[in-house]
Amino acid sequence: MKQLTKIKENRYFLEVFPFAILFLLLLVFGLGTGGRFFAKANLTGIFNQALITATATIGIAFIYTTGNLDISIGAVIALAATVGGKIYLATENVVIMILVTLLICLALMAWNSTLSVSLHIKTTTAAIVMMQIYKAIQESLVGAVDLAVPFAICSALEKSSFRIVTLLMYMILAIVIYNFTPFGRAIRFIGGNENCATQSGLRKSTYIRLSFLIAGVGVGLSAVYTIIRVGTITTSTAGSMGMDVMLATVLGGMSIFGGDRSKCYAGVLGAITVVVLNKGLLMMGVDNSLVQGIRGILFLLLVYLNSERPDVLPTRKQF
Amino acid sequence: MNKSALRLNMKNAICSFCVPAGIYLIMEIISRVVTGAGVINNMADMKNLARTFASLFCIALALSCNLPAGRMDFSLGSQMILAVIFGGNIALSLGMGGIGTLVLSIIFGLVAGFLVGVAFVKTRIIPMILGMGMALIYECISFSAFDSKGLQTFGNSKLSVLSNVTFISIVVLLVTLVMGYLFLMSPFGYNRKAIQGNQRIAMNSGINIFSNCVICYTLAGGLVAIAGIFDTVFKGNLAPVLGMDSRATVMGNMFAVMLGMTLARFSNSVVGILMAVLSIKILTLGLSKLALDNSIQTIIIYFLFLVLMIYRMNESEIKAWKKKKLRIAEAKRIRAEMAE
Numbered sequence: 168m169k170q171l172t173k174i175k176e177n178r179y180f181l182e183v184f185p186f187a188i189l190f191l192l193l194l195v196f197g198l199g200t201g202g203r204f205f206a207k208a209n210l211t212g213i214f215n216q217a218l219i220t221a222t223a224t225i226g227i228a229f230i231y232t233t234g235n236l237d238i239s240i241g242a243v244i245a246l247a248a249t250v251g252g253k254i255y256l257a258t259e260n261v262v263i264m265i266l267v268t269l270l271i272c273l274a275l276m277a278w279n280s281t282l283s284v285s286l287h288i289k290t291t292t293a294a295i296v297m298m299q300i301y302k303a304i305q306e307s308l309v310g311a312v313d314l315a316v317p318f319a320i321c322s323a324l325e326k327s328s329f330r331i332v333t334l335l336m337y338m339i340l341a342i343v344i345y346n347f348t349p350f351g352r353a354i355r356f357i358g359g360n361e362n363c364a365t366q367s368g369l370r371k372s373t374y375i376r377l378s379f380l381i382a383g384v385g386v387g388l389s390a391v392y393t394i395i396r397v398g399t400i401t402t403s404t405a406g407s408m409g410m411d412v413m414l415a416t417v418l419g420g421m422s423i424f425g426g427d428r429s430k431c432y433a434g435v436l437g438a439i440t441v442v443v444l445n446k447g448l449l450m451m452g453v454d455n456s457l458v459q460g461i462r463g464i465l466f467l468l469l470v471y472l473n474s475e476r477p478d479v480l481p482t483r484k485q486f
Numbered sequence: 487m488n489k490s491a492l493r494l495n496m497k498n499a500i501c502s503f504c505v506p507a508g509i510y511l512i513m514e515i516i517s518r519v520v521t522g523a524g525v526i527n528n529m530a531d532m533k534n535l536a537r538t539f540a541s542l543f544c545i546a547l548a549l550s551c552n553l554p555a556g557r558m559d560f561s562l563g564s565q566m567i568l569a570v571i572f573g574g575n576i577a578l579s580l581g582m583g584g585i586g587t588l589v590l591s592i593i594f595g596l597v598a599g600f601l602v603g604v605a606f607v608k609t610r611i612i613p614m615i616l617g618m619g620m621a622l623i624y625e626c627i628s629f630s631a632f633d634s635k636g637l638q639t640f641g642n643s644k645l646s647v648l649s650n651v652t653f654i655s656i657v658v659l660l661v662t663l664v665m666g667y668l669f670l671m672s673p674f675g676y677n678r679k680a681i682q683g684n685q686r687i688a689m690n691s692g693i694n695i696f697s698n699c700v701i702c703y704t705l706a707g708g709l710v711a712i713a714g715i716f717d718t719v720f721k722g723n724l725a726p727v728l729g730m731d732s733r734a735t736v737m738g739n740m741f742a743v744m745l746g747m748t749l750a751r752f753s754n755s756v757v758g759i760l761m762a763v764l765s766i767k768i769l770t771l772g773l774s775k776l777a778l779d780n781s782i783q784t785i786i787i788y789f790l791f792l793v794l795m796i797y798r799m800n801e802s803e804i805k806a807w808k809k810k811k812l813r814i815a816e817a818k819r820i821r822a823e824m825a826e
Contacts, residue, residue, distance in 0.1 A: 236614070282792075287799040291558070291614065295737050296792050303784035407729045410618065423615065456629040459728055463622025467611065470619070476610045479685050480699055482556030483612065 181428060181473070185420035189440045196447030204450060213446055215325075217438040219392045222334055223408065224415045224434025225341050226385020229378040231416060232345075234358040234425035235290035237279060237379075240386055241408035242301035245400070247271040247390040249305050252314045252400045261320060265391050272387030273380060275301065280379035284372040291483070298409075306402050314400040321398040330395065333388055338435065344381065345431040354378055358425025414462065415441050417469045424474060498752040505749060506765040513772025525772045533651050535767055537720045540654045543763045544713035545735060546742035547665050548706040550759055552613065553743055555682045559703070560617030561602055562710050563735030564624035567636075569595035569711035570724050571628045574637040584647035584719075588657075591711040598624065599707015603700035621732055629726040640722035648719040661712065665705075666756045674701060710735070741791040742766050748798060 174180060196204045203209070223240055230237050251268030255261065275297075282293040324330070345351040353374050357364040365371050393405055412434075413423060419437025422428045444465070448458045513525050526532060545562070552559050573591030582590065602620050606613060628636075639645050647653050669675045677698050680688040689695050718724040742762050750758030766787070773783045797804070 282796075286796050288795050292740075292795065295740060296788055296795065299737060299788045300785055300792075303781040303788070307779060307781040307785075406731075410622075410730050413615075413618070424612070454630070456626050456634070456728055459622050459629075460626030463619050463626065466622065467605075467609070467616065467619035470611050470615055471609050474611060479689060480557075480607065480695060481610055481612050482685065483558070483614070 181420045184472070185418060185433065185436050185440065188418065189436065189443065192440065192443050192447060196443065196450065199447070199451045204447060209446065209450075213439065213442045215396055216446075217435075217442045218330060218334060219389050219396065220408070220411045220415050220441060221435045221438035222337065222385050222392060223389035224385075224412045224419070224438055225338055225431055226382035226389075227412050228416065228421060228429060228431040228434055229341075229345070229354065229381045230290075230375075231421070231423050232354045232358045232425045232429040232431075233375050233378050234361060235283065235375065235378075236423065237290055237294045237382075238409040238413075239279060239294040239298035239301065240412055241405045241410075242298040242305070243272055243275045243279075243386055244390040244393055244405040244408055245402075246275065246301045246305040246308075247387060248393045248397075248404060249308050249314060249400050251390065251394055252316050253308065255316055255320070255394075256314070261324070264316075264394070268390045268394065269384065269387035272390055273383040276379045276383030276386060277376075280376045284375050289483070302402075309400065309402055316394055316398050316400075318398055321395050324395045330392055333391075337385060337388055338432070341381065341385070341431050350374070350377065355425075355427050355429060358429060359427050411438075411441060414466050417466060417473060418444075420473075422473050423470070428473075501752040502749055502757060502761050505745075506761055506768060509765045509772075510768045513768060513775075517772055517775045520776055523775070525768065525775055531771065535771055536651045536654055537649065537716060538770075539763060539767045540658050541713040541717040541720070542739060542742055542767060543658060543760065544661060544709045544716075545739045546746060546759045546763050547661065547756070548709035548713070549736065549739060549743045550746065550755060551702040551706040551709070553740075554747065554755075555678070555685075555699075555702070557606075557613035557699070557702075558617065558736070559602065559706065560614055560730075560733045560736055561620035561624060562617075562706060563732030564621040564628070565595060565598040565602065565707045566710035566714035566735055567724065567726060567732055568598050568624045568628045569707065570714035570718050571631060571637050571726060573711065574639070574715065574718065574724075575632050578637075578642070578644070582644075584645045584653075587645060588648065588712065588715050591715045592708045595707040595709070595711025595714075596704050597707070599710075600700065600704040602707070603703025606703065607696045607700055617736075618730065618733075621730055625726070625728055625730070625732055629728055631726075634726055636723060636725040637718055638723045639719050645719055648716060654716065657712065657716075661709070662756060662760065665709075666754075668705070669756055670754055674698065678702065741787060741794075744791065744794060744798070748794065 193204075223244070227237065227240060247268045250271050251264045254267045255264035258264070279290075279293055279297055282288045282297070283290045288296075353364070353369050356367070357369060357371055357374055361371065389408075390405075394400065397404060415434050415437030416423050417437065418440040419430075419433030419435070421430055421433035421437070441462075444462065445458060448461060449455070453461070510525065517523060517525050526535065545566075548562055549559075569591050573594040574587050577587035577590040580586070602616070605620065606616050609616065611619075639648075667675075669678070677688065677693045680691070680693055681695050681698055685695055714724070742759065745762035745765065746755065746759030748758070749761050752758070753761075769787065769790075770783065773786060778786075
């Protein structure tokens with residue numbers, strides 16, 4: 168146990184650990200599948216799947232850094248994608264569809280932050296309530312028949328450079344804001360010690376609000392990518408996104424408890440690791456339910472390694 | 487008991503009962519205006535109310551074991567599924583009846599809850615995160631067991647006692663008494679309240695916060711197992727789920743705990759939750775009588791939840807604002823009097 172704690176507290180542990188995990192997984196799955204894992208089609212599939220989670224995770228890192236947890240991402244993406252899909256079917260204009268989807272995400276994230284900052288509801292509780300409401304609205308919008316955006320449009324957008332260009336632009340912007348601006352330093356300070364940050368004169372509410380808005384752009388892009396990738400929007404669209412984002416964050420080597428150990432690029436690495444883990448296990452013939460169990464154990468192990476052990480029980484009063 | 491205490495008790499009892507009675511009255515009027523029939527028209531409605539009430543009441547009590555202490559356990563739904571699938575299938579294969587199935591499910595629920603509690607105390611990972619991880623593991627176990635068939639109870643005459651309203655009422659009464667004793671009158675309950683107030687002070691004063699926490703998790707596991715078995719018998723089957731779908735049990739029933747904690751100020755936590763669950767069940771029954779779509783019902787219920795949350799979290803500000811308003815009115819009145 169002492170040895171484990173010593174390793175955990177090493178300053179380079181969090182920098183090296185996510186890369187080591189990804190390398191180990193690639194090695195195991197490469198050998199386990201006889202090289203089939205590195206086939207072009209499989210790698211393209213991994214990229215396409217990781218893209219959606221990675222974009223959302225980069226954005227959500229801004230919220231996690233402030234010490235808040237928003238688990239309503241899946242419902243936000245589903246609702247925005249549904250409205251975006253409906254708009255496309257009504258206007259047949261891709262630009263309007265993308266803009267509306269982004270705006271919906273921004274508006275929903277802004278509302279979530281208002282509940283938390285202005286109306287003093289804890290972020291997690293607000294997310295739980297709003298998640299149910301967003302999901303119910305999405306269900307009634309989708310109705311009995313699934314919403315299908317024409318395949319030709321989705322395929323054209325998938326083949327174009329749209330996704331890579333927007334992801335790179337967003338990622339570079341996020342890294343610059345996060346690492347090289349007073350804003351990035353401020354949110355890390357708030358996540359590390361809220362009271363100290365407030366007493367140092369930082370306006371916590373403004374920073375949290377802005378964090379939600381930056382996250383909203385990432386979640387919005389993720390919703391657009393969901394429409395492009397899936398094409399058909401159902402009531403189960405983006406259902407596990409909240410959990411995937413959390414898992415990607417942890418696997419990427421970022422603490423979901425915020426503070427100075429946070430880094431926004433962790434999501435990209437984590438998202439690739441999540442998809443590699445899922446695909447690799449399935450390709451090795453592991454049952455789908457067992458894949459989930461392994462994900463659960465790995466998730467808990469990584470959170471444990473990534474968190475400090477307090478002398479009392481960690482609690483967060485919700486109301 | 488002196489007169490003022492008696493008056494206060496009477497006032498509190500009326501206030502506690504006012505919420506379900508008020509909701510019933512409102513829904514009855516709306517239902518009669520819209521459909522021409524009341525909320526509860528026949529024995530079937532009554533039975534429906536009793537069965538769903540028992541499940542929600544147990545889940546709300548399970549949530550309230552940990553939630554007031556700042557521990558939101560997302561694994562409760564998966565504990566319920568695991569306990570019912572294992573307890574139910576093993577009991578049925580051993581030829582046990584309804585009571586045996588219930589008892590075995592409770593045992594599995596207690597074990598599942600105990601394991602989460604121990605994991606929490608040992609790892610000290612934030613409860614919500616730990617709950618998510620444990621839910622993934624428990625869902626995997628429930629899904630892999632018994633050929634992924636879950637538990638089938640439809641048409642099983644041995645389990646008919648579990649859908650008997652009298653039996654359900656007895657179980658609800660027993661749960662109320664046991665939880666009432668544990669939460670309100672036992673040393674465990676006093677310690678739990680102290681921990682809710684301030685964990686560190688409680689620990690420094692000699693309370694074992696770790697064992698108290700494990701007991702809370704264990705009790706919650708047992709309670710969700712009771713809820714799960716009643717719900718399964720009512721619906722006819724329980725299918726295992728994957729992808730964290732089990733967390734809906736927690737998210738879908740938080741309103742009851744929140745309302746219960748609000749109503750608890752007029753009585754105690756157990757009676758508060760009882761009244762809250764009754765109110766929500768009447769509301770749900772009333773909305774379904776209006777033939778509203780499921781998603782519309784969810785939007786209405788969660789909108790009310792949101793309003794209650796906003797009120798609860800800003801209660802002191804609202805009170806201060808009201809006082810300020812009164813003070814301004816008083817000042818204006820005095821100034822007007824002086825001017826005259």
